[in-house]
Amino acid sequence: MNACTLGDLLDVVGGPALRLHTAPAGQAVPVTEAVLHDGRTPLPRQPGALLLAVGVPAAEAGPLLRAAAEAGLTGVVVRGADGPVAQAQAHGVALLSVAEDATWHHVHLLLASAIAAQPAAMPSDSGLGDLFALADAIATATGGATAVEDPRQRILAYSTVPGQPVDEDRRQGILGRQVPASTENTEQYRRLFAADRPIRLPALSDGDLPRLAMPVRAGGETLGSVWVIDGGSLAPDAEDTLTQGASTAALLLLRARAARELARHRGSELLRRLLDGSAADAATAAERLGLAGPARVAAFVLDSAAGVPDAERTALRLLDVVRLQCEARYGRHAGVLVDGVVYAVLPGPGERHKRLAEDIVARAGQALRVPVRAALGEVVPDAAGLADSRADADLVLRVLDADLPVAGVDEVRPRVTLLRLTEVMGGRRQLSAGAWRRVLAYDAAHGTEYARTLICWFDAGCDMAGAAKLLAVHPNTCRYRLRQLQQHAGVDLDDPDERLVLWLQLRVLGGLSSATP
Numbered sequence: 001m002n003a004c005t006l007g008d009l010l011d012v013v014g015g016p017a018l019r020l021h022t023a024p025a026g027q028a029v030p031v032t033e034a035v036l037h038d039g040r041t042p043l044p045r046q047p048g049a050l051l052l053a054v055g056v057p058a059a060e061a062g063p064l065l066r067a068a069a070e071a072g073l074t075g076v077v078v079r080g081a082d083g084p085v086a087q088a089q090a091h092g093v094a095l096l097s098v099a100e101d102a103t104w105h106h107v108h109l110l111l112a113s114a115i116a117a118q119p120a121a122m123p124s125d126s127g128l129g130d131l132f133a134l135a136d137a138i139a140t141a142t143g144g145a146t147a148v149e150d151p152r153q154r155i156l157a158y159s160t161v162p163g164q165p166v167d168e169d170r171r172q173g174i175l176g177r178q179v180p181a182s183t184e185n186t187e188q189y190r191r192l193f194a195a196d197r198p199i200r201l202p203a204l205s206d207g208d209l210p211r212l213a214m215p216v217r218a219g220g221e222t223l224g225s226v227w228v229i230d231g232g233s234l235a236p237d238a239e240d241t242l243t244q245g246a247s248t249a250a251l252l253l254l255r256a257r258a259a260r261e262l263a264r265h266r267g268s269e270l271l272r273r274l275l276d277g278s279a280a281d282a283a284t285a286a287e288r289l290g291l292a293g294p295a296r297v298a299a300f301v302l303d304s305a306a307g308v309p310d311a312e313r314t315a316l317r318l319l320d321v322v323r324l325q326c327e328a329r330y331g332r333h334a335g336v337l338v339d340g341v342v343y344a345v346l347p348g349p350g351e352r353h354k355r356l357a358e359d360i361v362a363r364a365g366q367a368l369r370v371p372v373r374a375a376l377g378e379v380v381p382d383a384a385g386l387a388d389s390r391a392d393a394d395l396v397l398r399v400l401d402a403d404l405p406v407a408g409v410d411e412v413r414p415r416v417t418l419l420r421l422t423e424v425m426g427g428r429r430q431l432s433a434g435a436w437r438r439v440l441a442y443d444a445a446h447g448t449e450y451a452r453t454l455i456c457w458f459d460a461g462c463d464m465a466g467a468a469k470l471l472a473v474h475p476n477t478c479r480y481r482l483r484q485l486q487q488h489a490g491v492d493l494d495d496p497d498e499r500l501v502l503w504l505q506l507r508v509l510g511g512l513s514s515a516t517p
Contacts, residue, residue: 006029009111021096022088024088029094032074032115033046033112033255036052036105036254037053037054037064043067046073048073049073050073051068051075053077054218057078076093078096079104083095104219105220112255131156132157134252136159139159139228140161143234144228144229146226148225148226164231182204188204198214198238209229210230211229212238217246226246264334267334268336270288271335274286274383274386275338282382282384282386289334291383292382294379296346297344297346297386299394299397302368303373314368318337318368322335322342322360325363350379353376373400375396376407435489439491450489454482454506455514456470457478458503459513
């Protein structure tokens, strides 16, 4: 299969996000991956890679271009628009740029995802599994048992080289995949993340061993840390080895994150197609998403009345909350943001769906400080019906309010039915014409309240005493108004069909009810 080319990459992310200044070898050259380089480590020899020039001013990138050509790289990406185009042409290296305010880790994620989306994606072993091999390599070279952690002190990988000394903290951390919490630990991490080189940290208690540790960073972002147990026999060059190992760990962590984001993006696109009914094969799409059997669509939206300053960004945060809660409940799960609405598919027959939606609304409202509403479509037997369930959820969203922030379609079936009738009747002349217009016109011309009297009579089940109570008038007043109405507007209230049509038109098209003042 063909690898991603520079032209392919520009087709996907070219424009404001990524500008091409020159491509001396043409746009058909392969791009195998995007590599962050901060200038403090040797330039990697990775033919076909795009080098992201972290910390190198665009105008001073000439030496880096020459080194990139010698290493067989495809091109160099600088920040800003004033890169040395002539030197790039002379060395035969493509020169690209991103905006001055772009963050390097976001640029790396964008490029890595686009490259991985091509048929010849990143090597299959580029995920977190590589971290175990890296931990073994560092442990072998330094002589100390090694662990790789994320910024929250969760252990991502650890070495398994036999014969190296370990302590109880390491054993407990590996068993729980989490570093044991303590005040002393917190202080050590504070020191570690403030450092820019390997530091030696003392043992925290009797029986424990000291550590050599190094933060893992890329483009100014802290991605985690690497820890080596110092059993008293570390290699003389252990610090240099750890520095190089942390640089490799940064690349692997960024690759793994890019792979996760790409998988999530693909899942979102599959879900989008299922929800709008455009999936060529709904069964295959559902299988790829891990959906099987009955399910329903849940829709979450920010309360528009709350006046959110940055609605787009807040909606993305809402998407994160929905994904997190659904993944916690159902495991691997897809969610998608479409036109300000976050959609998720809730599997199963539906007994606990509303409770989950209520939990998400409460958590999201607290986290985002914005009221959130949630609508549940009808449960459908398989993925082929998800578009219909989504349509139900969209209708339910339109009838929710502050008093009813969460509801399933069955709970508000009358409301959504009237809403659909409003759309259908309002768009057809034959359904919108009739006596209801004459009643409203007569009221407007003569100051009468025949329409309100009529709708209260209907709402009271055509009971005169009930209508009079709703109107706060005497029943005889109500009878008189209805007789006058029939005479002046030409309606026959003895005809049940005419009563039904007149009620629907006044209720649906006129927007009247007994609660209308």
